Amino acid sequence: MVNSLIHLSNLLFHTVRARLANELRLYYLHFVWWFVEPLLDMGIYYVVFDVLLKQGTDNYVPFLLIGIVFWSWFNRSMQNSSLSILHAKELIAQIDIPKSFFPIAKVFQDVVKQSFVMTVLMLFLLLYGLPVTWAWTTLPILMAVQFILIIGMAILLAAVVPFFPDLKFIISAGLQLMFFASGIFFDIDRMELPVHRTFVYLNPMAGLIRNYRTVLLHGLWPDWSYILATFLSVLILLIFSLFLVRRFDHIYPKIVI
Amino acid sequence: MNIVDGIITLDHVRCTYRIKQGFFRFKPYHALQDVSFTVVEGETLGIIGRNGAGKSTILKLIAGILHPDAGRVIKRPDINVSLLSLQVGFDPELSGRENILLGGLCLGISKKRILECMDDIIAFSDLGVFVENPIKTYSSGMRARLGFSIGMELSPDVLLIDEVLGVGDYSFQKKATEALHVKIGSSNTVILVSHDLLQMKRICDRVVWIENGITQCIGDPAEIITAYQNCSPFV
Numbered sequence: 001m002v003n004s005l006i007h008l009s010n011l012l013f014h015t016v017r018a019r020l021a022n023e024l025r026l027y028y029l030h031f032v033w034w035f036v037e038p039l040l041d042m043g044i045y046y047v048v049f050d051v052l053l054k055q056g057t058d059n060y061v062p063f064l065l066i067g068i069v070f071w072s073w074f075n076r077s078m079q080n081s082s083l084s085i086l087h088a089k090e091l092i093a094q095i096d097i098p099k100s101f102f103p104i105a106k107v108f109q110d111v112v113k114q115s116f117v118m119t120v121l122m123l124f125l126l127l128y129g130l131p132v133t134w135a136w137t138t139l140p141i142l143m144a145v146q147f148i149l150i151i152g153m154a155i156l157l158a159a160v161v162p163f164f165p166d167l168k169f170i171i172s173a174g175l176q177l178m179f180f181a182s183g184i185f186f187d188i189d190r191m192e193l194p195v196h197r198t199f200v201y202l203n204p205m206a207g208l209i210r211n212y213r214t215v216l217l218h219g220l221w222p223d224w225s226y227i228l229a230t231f232l233s234v235l236i237l238l239i240f241s242l243f244l245v246r247r248f249d250h251i252y253p254k255i256v257i
Numbered sequence: 258m259n260i261v262d263g264i265i266t267l268d269h270v271r272c273t274y275r276i277k278q279g280f281f282r283f284k285p286y287h288a289l290q291d292v293s294f295t296v297v298e299g300e301t302l303g304i305i306g307r308n309g310a311g312k313s314t315i316l317k318l319i320a321g322i323l324h325p326d327a328g329r330v331i332k333r334p335d336i337n338v339s340l341l342s343l344q345v346g347f348d349p350e351l352s353g354r355e356n357i358l359l360g361g362l363c364l365g366i367s368k369k370r371i372l373e374c375m376d377d378i379i380a381f382s383d384l385g386v387f388v389e390n391p392i393k394t395y396s397s398g399m400r401a402r403l404g405f406s407i408g409m410e411l412s413p414d415v416l417l418i419d420e421v422l423g424v425g426d427y428s429f430q431k432k433a434t435e436a437l438h439v440k441i442g443s444s445n446t447v448i449l450v451s452h453d454l455l456q457m458k459r460i461c462d463r464v465v466w467i468e469n470g471i472t473q474c475i476g477d478p479a480e481i482i483t484a485y486q487n488c489s490p491f492v
Contacts, residue, residue: 004365007362007365010362010368011359011362011363014358014359014362014368015347015348015359018348018351018355018358018359019348019350019351022350022351022352022355022391026391091347092322093317093322094322094340095322095340095363095364096320096321096322097363164280164281166280250322250323250324251275253317253322253323254272254273254274254275254323255274255275255277255283256274256275256276256277256286257277
């Protein structure tokens with residue numbers, strides 16, 4: 001068991017490394033897009049919401065960037081991993097491999113790319129002149145919670161999609177809904193009714209983005225009780241997803257779509 | 258059936274595929290109904306039967322890719338079984354060299370051993386400079402050569418071979434057949450699926466005949482192949 005786990009992580013490491021090196025060599029524009037796309041998005045929201053609608057907050061540029069960078073990480077990982085088991089069906093028919101390998105490999109590829117984007121974001125925030133406080137040290141904790149959320153959701157979606165390939169349309173609609181509900185370009189705390197806020201923060205991305213802003217923008221400590229509750233929920237999600245994909249492990253090669 | 262001598266035993270195995278019909282509906286297809294036989298260490302076992310009889314499904318069950326829906330597949334725990342698979346590499350975007358490493362790791366072989374065999378695999382495959390190109394650019398013959406070479410060089414204890422004797426061009430076929438004969442002559446256990454009955458008669462120690470997902474009979478290759486040929490509706 002332990003032996004095969006070591007073997008699998010070895011396979012994971014080499015797969016992620018080979019794919020990233022290959023992508024960098026052949027499709028270096030993919031990497032460029034990771035930096036350019038958030039900037040383009042930011043430009044659009046800035047013009048629409050700050051210049052035209054006058055709905056922007058204080059420090060609207062870093063406010064937007066923080067929201068976009070952390071949302072994009074989640075969004076891309078969902079798009080890249082949700083079809084991963086479905087797309088690996090030829091390989092699955094020929095090799096006995098734990099199916100969670102496919103979404104996990106995609107998530108790790110995205111983690112490496114996200115770390116480059118994070119470096120640029122941090123440099124920007126420093127140059128922008130935001131106050132650096134001890135609260136910034138909690139950033140890795142917030143990111144760890146988001147990572148568990150991403151990997152749990154990635155495995156869950158990838159596990160279910162091979163049974164119902166049509167789900168991919170629902171997933172993209174769901175991601176769009178979640179984008180609008182996560183307060184990327186607006187402040188959820190300025191919503192009219194308090195009852196709506198409680199409801200909106202059930203979406204872990206909304207709460208995480210709010211806490212990223214608390215830490216990076218205002219230099220304050222995050223809302224620990226919210227972070228703890230989110231951590232426990234996403235941990236349960238991850239365990240459930242792993243259980244599910246393991247349960248279906250030998251059913252995937254038998255599905256003929 | 259004597260289970261003690263065997264390293265792999267199929268015991269009344271049934272295997273059912275699920276064919277998607279609607280959003281929530283799957284139609285079952287019974288590829289195997291009732292298959293039983295034992296594989297003895299060191300033998301070369303041939304599996305014959307018509308198209309769709311369930312031959313490839315048997316290999317996938319033995320490789321552990323599929324689990325039976327009923328019955329049991331019993332393998333001695335210390336053996337390493339792998340399917341010599343030719344159609345796909347590990348990742349079509351990656352080079353032949355990277356696919357050898359990842360494919361080998363997938364088969365449960367250590368990185369050290371793969372790197373030791375790397376040059377032999379590349380030499381055997383005759384791919385030359387193509388080994389550095391992504392395998393999505395390969396012709397189907399080149400892919401098959403790569404897959405065959407990986408399976409041959411990183412030989413597991415039990416080699417499962419599905420219709421690969423016609424791999425590649427004439428010179429590679431000759432080389433592949435020779436390599437296969439060496440493997441069969443050695444202590445390796447080989448399970449072979451093929452429609453080339455002459456070749457099966459020549460190289461197999463025993464043959465299993467599968468008809469509509471049921472074991473028809475098992476035993477001496479010459480006898481069973483003759484019976485199979487006589488029973489074939491097209492002869």
